[in-house]
Amino acid sequence: MQYRKDKYGNELSMLGFGCMRFQKKGSKIDIEEAEKEILEAFNAGVNYYDTAYVYSGSEAAIGEIFERNNMRDKINIATKLPQYLISSRSAIDRYFNEELSRLRTDHVDYYLMHHMTDIAMWEKLKAIGIIPWIAEKKASGQIRNIGFSYHGNTENFLKILNDYNWDMCQIQYNYLDDVSQAGVDGLKAAAAKGIPVVIMEPLRGGKLVNMLPSDAKKYMKDSGRDWSPAEWGLRWLYDQPEVTVVLSGMNSVEMVKENCRVASETEAGSFTEKDFETIDLVKKAIRANEKVGCTGCRYCMPCPKGVDIPGTFRGWNLMAIEGKTQGRFQYAQTVSLTKDPCFASQCIECGKCEQHCPQNLPIRQLLKEADKALRPLPYKLGINIARSFMLRKVK
Numbered sequence: 001m002q003y004r005k006d007k008y009g010n011e012l013s014m015l016g017f018g019c020m021r022f023q024k025k026g027s028k029i030d031i032e033e034a035e036k037e038i039l040e041a042f043n044a045g046v047n048y049y050d051t052a053y054v055y056s057g058s059e060a061a062i063g064e065i066f067e068r069n070n071m072r073d074k075i076n077i078a079t080k081l082p083q084y085l086i087s088s089r090s091a092i093d094r095y096f097n098e099e100l101s102r103l104r105t106d107h108v109d110y111y112l113m114h115h116m117t118d119i120a121m122w123e124k125l126k127a128i129g130i131i132p133w134i135a136e137k138k139a140s141g142q143i144r145n146i147g148f149s150y151h152g153n154t155e156n157f158l159k160i161l162n163d164y165n166w167d168m169c170q171i172q173y174n175y176l177d178d179v180s181q182a183g184v185d186g187l188k189a190a191a192a193k194g195i196p197v198v199i200m201e202p203l204r205g206g207k208l209v210n211m212l213p214s215d216a217k218k219y220m221k222d223s224g225r226d227w228s229p230a231e232w233g234l235r236w237l238y239d240q241p242e243v244t245v246v247l248s249g250m251n252s253v254e255m256v257k258e259n260c261r262v263a264s265e266t267e268a269g270s271f272t273e274k275d276f277e278t279i280d281l282v283k284k285a286i287r288a289n290e291k292v293g294c295t296g297c298r299y300c301m302p303c304p305k306g307v308d309i310p311g312t313f314r315g316w317n318l319m320a321i322e323g324k325t326q327g328r329f330q331y332a333q334t335v336s337l338t339k340d341p342c343f344a345s346q347c348i349e350c351g352k353c354e355q356h357c358p359q360n361l362p363i364r365q366l367l368k369e370a371d372k373a374l375r376p377l378p379y380k381l382g383i384n385i386a387r388s389f390m391l392r393k394v395k
């Protein structure tokens with residue numbers, strides 16, 4: 001295993017164990033199988049294990065496994081506060097204490113505000129008193145590092161990042177999400193502050209393995225590299241020195257072995273020009289079925305009416321590549337759950353954006369079509385409910 005450093009110089013394994021995709025036995029986690037996988041990873045040097053309050057059964061399962069194998073002092077636990085469920089300081093304590101008890105530990109190494117999409121969520125937590133709460137927990141040693149996991153757009157990521165002295169952050173990032181969500185700009189901004197960046201969804205939930213078009217597979221095969229699609233995705237990430245830990249939701253011993261091998265072999269800056277060309281070809285093959293040739297360059301932004309133009313096209317394109325549900329889900333996360341709405345329906349057709357688009361896209365017309373596809377009536381209702389819950393104010 002190779003290691004990269006956190007903010008305070010502690011070594012974190014480049015591969016982290018994402019504990020949310022364990023195999024199930026009936027409706028419960030198959031604890032024997034999970035234990036085998038965790039021990040395989042541990043023996044290969046993996047020292048970072050990521051879970052969350054809302055990953056059903058996960059905190060309790062790993063707590064049991066770590067205790068039984070006397071592992072707690074040899075590994076790092078990252079878990080998350082379900083901030084979207086919280087509206088009082090006493091609730092923060094309640095969730096945190098329950099998590100300690102499930103994990104059978106007296107401290108959490110990396111504690112994250114879960115699933116932030118907008119600065120408004122952080123403002124809400126501050127109004128409740130999260131900053132003195134964090135200070136108290138860090139002083140007592142119950143929390144060693146504080147961070148946040150993020151799914152909104154780049155602008156809001158930077159706002160949250162710059163609003164507090166974070167110890168770490170966790171972002172969705174992979175070769176298809178390089179300019180969406182926090183994106184490469186977010187990754188570099190966090191690294192420039194000296195904080196470790198943990199990567200989730202390195203293979204887009206397995207889709208960069210299971211849903212690759214045949215052309216993309218052929219480009220990988222013809223590249224001269226003997227790498228599997230998963231290996232391409234992981235190596236692309238490890239090549240970037242700003243990436244600290246890559247989480248993989250491993251659920252078989254074989255997967256653990258393969259991922260450990262890749263993490264032990266790959267060094268930052270080891271990608272060749274030909275490797276980058278291969279990734280570009282793979283991306284083009286995946287995007288061949290996209291609805292609109294938006295590159296996410298953002299030259300069209302900001303829109304005076306607040307429309308998130310690239311975010312809208314991104315969701316629409318994902319509907320074409322990965323299916324309606326996935327596209328609408330991504331759109332819901334990055335566009336819908338922001339305090340100031342940025343829906344395509346806010347467009348007044350001033351045409352300003354089209355003057356700046358290097359792809360010469362008829363943005364106004366495309367926005368109308370995208371909005372229709374992304375927000376049919378039932379989704380509009382669902383989004384309104386989610387907005388009023390996730391972005392509610394505390395009294």
Ligand code: SF4
Pocket residue numbers: 302303304305306307309346347348349350351352353354363364367
């Ligand atoms: S045409 Fe619409 S999307 Fe483009 S800048 Fe004007 S209001 Fe914004």
Ligand code: SF4
Pocket residue numbers: 293294295296297298299300301309310313356357358359360361363
């Ligand atoms: S300028 Fe054009 S290509 Fe770039 S993000 Fe805007 S719509 Fe997409």
